[in-house]
Amino acid sequence: DAGITQSPRYKITETGRQVTLMCHQTWSHSYMFWYRQDLGHGLRLIYYSAAADITDKGEVPDGYVVSRSKTENFPLTLESATRSQTSVYFCASVRGVNYEQYFGPGTRLTVT
Amino acid sequence: GESVGLHLPTLSVQEGDNSIINCAYSNSASDYFIWYKQESGKGPQFIIDIRSNMDKRQGQRVTVLLNKTVKHLSLQIAATQPGDSAVYFCAENRGNTGKLIFGQGTTLQVKP
Numbered sequence: 001d002a003g004i005t006q007s008p009r010y011k012i013t014e015t016g017r018q019v020t021l022m023c024h025q026t027w028s029h030s031y032m033f034w035y036r037q038d039l040g041h042g043l044r045l046i047y048y049s050a051a052a053d054i055t056d057k058g059e060v061p062d063g064y065v066v067s068r069s070k071t072e073n074f075p076l077t078l079e080s081a082t083r084s085q086t087s088v089y090f091c092a093s094v095r096g097v098n099y100e101q102y103f104g105p106g107t108r109l110t111v112t
Numbered sequence: 113g114e115s116v117g118l119h120l121p122t123l124s125v126q127e128g129d130n131s132i133i134n135c136a137y138s139n140s141a142s143d144y145f146i147w148y149k150q151e152s153g154k155g156p157q158f159i160i161d162i163r164s165n166m167d168k169r170q171g172q173r174v175t176v177l178l179n180k181t182v183k184h185l186s187l188q189i190a191a192t193q194p195g196d197s198a199v200y201f202c203a204e205n206r207g208n209t210g211k212l213i214f215g216q217g218t219t220l221q222v223k224p
Contacts, residue, residue, distance in 0.1 A: 031210040042201065043214040050210065058211070090155050097208045098144040098163065103155035
């Protein structure tokens with residue numbers, strides 16, 4: 001089915017572990033984004049990508065790494081997870097500037 | 113700092129009434145605005161958008177108004193239904209990056 005998917009949907013990990021959250025879109029959208037959503041903070045941009053092999057930092061990039069070797073995939077890696085990274089993570093994509101972003105269903109990550 | 117914000121964190125309305133959700137933005141250079149609806153446990157869902165060369169746009173039961181003079185955006189929902197209960201976010205696109213800046217969100221509660 002066409003759309004944007006995220007995996008896993010739920011993840012529990014321990015402090016210090018590396019975790020990778022996956023995002024896949026089937027529209028061949030150029031732009032992709034990672035957000036985290038916490039109570040009281042709305043949606044905050046972590047990283048974004050304008051095209052394959054082009055990434056840039058957002059508002060809260062510390063502790064995260066991204067890559068984009070293929071247009072359709074945009075994985076987010078927490079290199080050494082901390083409790084403060086407990087959050088809901090959303091991936092989004094958009095075909096171009098000044099168009100609506102489409103969001104995935106989210107990954108709920110708990111770091112113990 | 114510059115931000116996109118909503119005036120009220122929670123709005124409670126009676127089923128069948130009209131709802132108005134407000135948003136203030138501070139960057140006069142913003143040229144594209146979006147309203148999203150987020151239901152519990154789901155990703156944000158696009159409702160309606162408006163470009164800065166417009167002051168009003170209508171969709172199905174929804175209307176977005178843009179007042180650039182006072183940097184104000186509003187979402188009007190006609191004949192509010194229980195299924196409209198959700199958190200509503202406004203977002204603005206600044207420049208040619210594809211990035212969106214989100215407000216904190218307003219929770220709409222519909223009373224039967």
